[in-house]
Amino acid sequence: DVKVTQSSRYLVKRTGEKVFLECVQDMDHENMFWYRQDPGLGLRLIYFSYDVKMKEKGDIPEGYSVSREKKERFSLILESASTNQTSMYLCASRRGTVNTEAFFGQGTRLTVV
Amino acid sequence: QKEVEQNSGPLSVPEGAIASLNCTYSDRGSQSFFWYRQYSGKSPELIMSIYSNGDKEDGRFTAQLNKASQYVSLLIRDSQPSDSATYLCAVITSGTYKYIFGTGTRLKVLA
Numbered sequence: 001d002v003k004v005t006q007s008s009r010y011l012v013k014r015t016g017e018k019v020f021l022e023c024v025q026d027m028d029h030e031n032m033f034w035y036r037q038d039p040g041l042g043l044r045l046i047y048f049s050y051d052v053k054m055k056e057k058g059d060i061p062e063g064y065s066v067s068r069e070k071k072e073r074f075s076l077i078l079e080s081a082s083t084n085q086t087s088m089y090l091c092a093s094r095r096g097t098v099n100t101e102a103f104f105g106q107g108t109r110l111t112v113v
Numbered sequence: 114q115k116e117v118e119q120n121s122g123p124l125s126v127p128e129g130a131i132a133s134l135n136c137t138y139s140d141r142g143s144q145s146f147f148w149y150r151q152y153s154g155k156s157p158e159l160i161m162s163i164y165s166n167g168d169k170e171d172g173r174f175t176a177q178l179n180k181a182s183q184y185v186s187l188l189i190r191d192s193q194p195s196d197s198a199t200y201l202c203a204v205i206t207s208g209t210y211k212y213i214f215g216t217g218t219r220l221k222v223l224a
Contacts, residue, residue, distance in 0.1 A: 031210050040121070042216030043157070043201065050210040058211070090156060094212065099145050099164045102203070102212050104156040 002027045006091050006105040013112050019078040021108050023091030030096030032074035034058075034066065036087040037107075043090065049074055050096060081112045116140060117204050119215035127223050132189040134200050134218050139183070142207025146178055146185045149201040151217065157201055161187070192222045 007022035023032065031050050035043040035058075045058030047066040055066050063085060067075045074093075078085055088109050094102040118137045126132045134148075145164055149157035163169045163176040163185065175188040185204075189196055199217040206213060 031212075033212055035214070040216065042119075043214040045211065045213060048210060048212070056210075059213075092212070096210065098205075099162070101147055101159050101162050103159070107156050 002029075002093070002103040004091060004093050004103050004105040006089075006108050008108050009106060011108055011110045013078075013081050013110065015082060015112055017078075017081045017112075019081050019110070019112075021076040021078075021089055021091075021110070023074045023076070023093075023105055024072050025074075025093040025103075026072065027093065027095075027103075028071065029093040030071070031094045031102075032068065033092045033094075033102065034064075034074065034076045035090045035092065036060070036085075037090055038087050046076065083112050086110060086112045115215075116206065116213045117202055117215040119200075119202055119218045121216055122219040123221050124218055125221045125223060126192050128192060128194060130192050130222075132192045132196065132220055132222070134187040134189075134202075134220065135184060136186065136202030136215050137184045138202075138204045140204070140206045141180075141183060143204045144207065145205040146176075147203040148174075148176060148185075148187045149203060149214075150196075151199045151201060153198075160200075189220075192220075194222050194224045196220060197222045 033048040049068040091105040092102040151157040202215040
C-alpha cells in the first residue's frame with residue numbers, strides 16, 4: 001500500500017513565524033503536490049514537484065515556498081505565517097506517468113494565531 | 114473560467130436511489146480523470162479513474178467520460194447513507210503534471 005505521511009496532524013503557530021510542513025512518501029513516486037483546502041473552495045494547488053529539485057507553482061503560491069531535496073520528501077514552507085493561511089493542508093504523491101492516480105496524506109490542520 | 118467545475122450541492126437522494134454527480138473541465142487536451150470521496154475531517158480517497166470515452170463500472174460506481182463535451186460523471190447505484198460525503202473530481206491537465214480538483218459536490222443519502 002502507498003503511504004503518504006505528513007509530519008503533524010494539528011499545528012498552531014503565531015503570526016510571522018516560519019512554518020515547515022513535511023510530507024514523506026514510500027512508493028518512489030516522482031510527482032508530489034501540496035494543496036490547501038478551505039470550505040467552499042475545494043482543494044487548491046499551491047505547489048507541485050515533478051522530480052527531485054524540480055518545482056512548479058500551482059494556482060495559489062503566494063506566501064509559500066517548497067523544497068524537494070530527496071525524492072521521498074516534499075516540504076511546504078510558510079515564510080511568514082499569516083492568519084489567512086489558517087487551513088487544512090494536504091500532501092499527495094503519484095507516479096510520474098500518464099494515467100496514474102494521486103494518493104493523499106492524512107492532512108495537517110494549521111491554525112495561525 | 115475554472116479549470117474543473119462541480120455543483121457544490123448538497124445533492125440529496127433517498128436510500129436505494131441512483132446519485133448522479135457531474136464535473137466539467139476546460140482543458141480539451143486533458144487525458145486523465147479521477148473521482149475521490151472525502152468524508153468530513155478526512156483525506157480524499159480514490160474511488161475511480163477513467164481515461165477513455167465511455168463508461169467504466171466498479172461495483173455500485175460507474176464513471177462516464179465524454180471528451181467531446183468535456184464532462185465526466187459518477188453514478189452511484191443503490192445509494193447508502195454511508196455514501197454521504199463530498200465527491201471530488203480531479204483532472205490532469207494536458208502537457209503538465211498539474212493535478213487539479215473541482216470544489217466538490219456534497220452528497221446526502223437520506224435513510
